[in-house]
Amino acid sequence: MTNKAIEFLKNKWLETTKIQEPSQSSLQGLYFVRFLFALIVGILIGHFAELNANQLVWVWLGLGIIYVLLFLSIPKYKKHAFSPLMGGLALANIFVFGILLVHFRNDSRLPHHVLQQTDHFEAYKARVISEVLEKNKTYYFVCQIDEVKNEKGWVKATDKVNVFLEKGSHKPDFGDVFITKNKLQLINAPLNQAQFNYRKYLSYQNIYHQQYIKQTDFLFVESQMAWYEYFEYASIQIRQYCDKALKKNIHSEQEYGMASALVLGVKHHLDEDLKQAYTNAGVTHVLAVSGMHVGIIYMILVFLLGKIKRLPNGKIYFVSIVLLILWMYAFVTGLSGSVLRAVMMFSMIVLAQNLQRNSNIFNTLAVSLFFLLCWNPFLLMDVGLQLSYLAVLGIVYLFPKMYVAYQPQNYLTDWIWKTIVVSVAAQIFTLPITLYHFHQYPTYGILANLLIIPLGNVVLVVGLALVALSTVPYLNTLLGWFLEKTIWVTNKIVFQVENLDYATTSLVLDFKEALALSVFLLGFIFFFEKRKVKWLALSTFSLVFLTASSIYKNATQQRQQVFVVYGVGNAWACSLTEGQKSIIWTDSTLQNHVGRLNFNTKNLLDELGTSEKHYNTPPKWQDFDTWKLWIWKGKTIVFVQEPLKKLDIAKINTIQPKYLIVQNNSLKNLDWLQFSPQKIIVDASNKSYIAEKLSMKRPDVHNIYEKGSFLLSESQN
Secondary structure, eight states, X not given: OOHHHHHHHHHHHHHHHHHSOTXXXXXXXXXXXXXXXXXXXXXXXXXXXXXXXXHHHHHHHHHHHHHHHHHHHSOGGGTTTTHHHHHHHHHHHHHHHHHXXXXXXXXXXXXXXXXXXXXXXXXXXXXXXXXXXXXXXXXXXXEEEEEEEETTEEEEXXXXXEEXXXXXXXXXXXXXXXXXXXXXXXXXXOSSTTOOOHHHHHHTTTEEEEEEEOGGGOEEEEEOOOTTHHHHHHHHHHHHHHHHHHHHHOOOHHHHHHHHHHHHOOOTTSOHHHHHHHHHXXXXXXXXXXXXXXXXXXXXXXXXXXXXXXXXXXXXHHHHHHHHHHHHHHHHTTOOHHHHHHHHHXXXXXXXXXXXXXOOHHHHHHHHHHHHHHHOGGGGGOHHHHHHHXXXXXXXXXXXXXXXXXXXXXXXXHHHHHHHHHHHHHHHHXXXXXXXXXXXXXXXXXXXXXXXXXXXXXXXXHHHHHHHTTTSTTHHHHHHHHHHHHXXXXXXXXXXXXXXXXXXXXXXXXXXXXXXXXXXXXXXXXXXXHOOHHHHHHHHHHHXXXXXXXXXXXXXXXXXXXXXXXXXXXXXXXXXXXXTEEEEEEOHHHHTOHHHHHHHHHHHHHHTTOOEEEESOOOSOEEOSSEEEEEETTEEEEEEOSOOOHHHHHHHHHHOOSEEEEOTTOOXXXXXXXXXXXXXXXXXXXXXXXXHHHHHHOTTXXXXXXXXXXXXXXXXX
């Protein structure tokens, strides 16, 4: 966020603390926070527990009716006495509502969903419901299935599908209806332990299938959109127009990718090295359209339109125009979790200010999240939304308390102090969830933010100006040149910070440890605020738990020896971890794709506590050209990487290895084996049908497509 936006939030916080009555508890004043808590608990219960939704509907209606009857029947002078009962009923009703939200938002429960189809269908009719992205060899988009064709003819159905359409003469557009053959594939589950679960991530968007479609199998029918989809279609057209304006005036691919991400929220132009550098430097939030962007746009609108409020009914016009522009920007940038939070929160603040109502900033945050979760309860699982709200909560709660600890004497030191306080406040509240999800902490995050935030603000303002003035000759060229150079400087700083020694600190927390760290931080904060020993005791207990857990984990990792065969589609990768050192070796395909390798291996290596990694350093094995022999801890392991000759088969049968690893489609059958290995591992460098064929004939086959990565563990004494 910008300093002016921070100052605005700070003033709002100070205002809210003044309007609360001395006798009123903070919890009573934060009534909507309680509603939000009940809704979140309900959503979590609905997500993780299997409950009868039909019965819960009646419970929800019953609670609502009881609440209304009590409200109407209790005399006004007695309502205060019944307020705990009424409050409890309201919270219970919202709790049940949260459970029902998850159920009814989950399309897979519908009887006509593709997952529920028992009859085979040969084709389906679908409609493009997303922006169409052009990749190297395909067009990528999401489609909504409306009908399927089975032996009874065309019948109603529903599902969302990730489509990869072969490039050709016809490029589809939003709203296009088409017919294609049914070659749907379920989204793959992760093949490796601790790997990001892409299937679950897409299920929160009600996407369960994917399909590659050839141009010859793609039959365009018509263009069709519901009335409300025209808004999304318009936002896509605006985004594409703005993206073309940036591309036309920014000539470097890397700088253009960052401008598109920062101004428009379009991230598919960013290269992996750049994204990783921003993550390691602790400034990845700059690449996401968030509160910083919305805050700047809001301040620009206040500056340009503030005088409208002096007109008759001017506040209504002002609020309407500001909200319209903010929500248009949210639509154009793709409605990410962070921008939804920011726009919703600023909307609440704008309404409260101009309706002359004092609003508690915590209630404002709660209201914004409450309505977002009512719209889509699965947003609660969005890590970006979690980080966004926690960061703002940390800033709003801690900034006023920390800022007064030092009184700067001039503008520069004041700006530096504000930026430091904001960074620290945000990082305190986001630290547990950051370590839980990403397993690392940016050591120089505060330093990087001091340098990058002002440059990010410049990039955003100049980028918006370039988009608005893209048709003005000479000026667009000048703005494009200035924007490109500013981004170049920004990227150089980020890469320099990333290359500093100890730029990132690896620290893996499981759920219990992340919860304990949260309790420790909150207990520590509340102890200094309230000066009560119970908070210090709670914080100390959590710290003891974290310390004991860390000591135990470190001692276990020091003794571990783990060999892993990973599941990487059309490639292979293995690792050997001894203590906290790991060697990783792969085929030539992955040696040039570090991002893909890390996606499949990093999380597991982090969980194993790896602090030192050596890539493309295979263990000391004997190379027999088509196969490799490795003896590890007295266990013979053979890697078969090419079709075997008769002499090779004879040698392997003589050696009788305990573990046989099949790679690169090297074996079509196992009939030649004259012994029974302890395990035959068929990895994902083999075709899936070959792996299935081999596993069907022998129970000792570990098919990575079905069972995931293979781990072999030993412990040192």
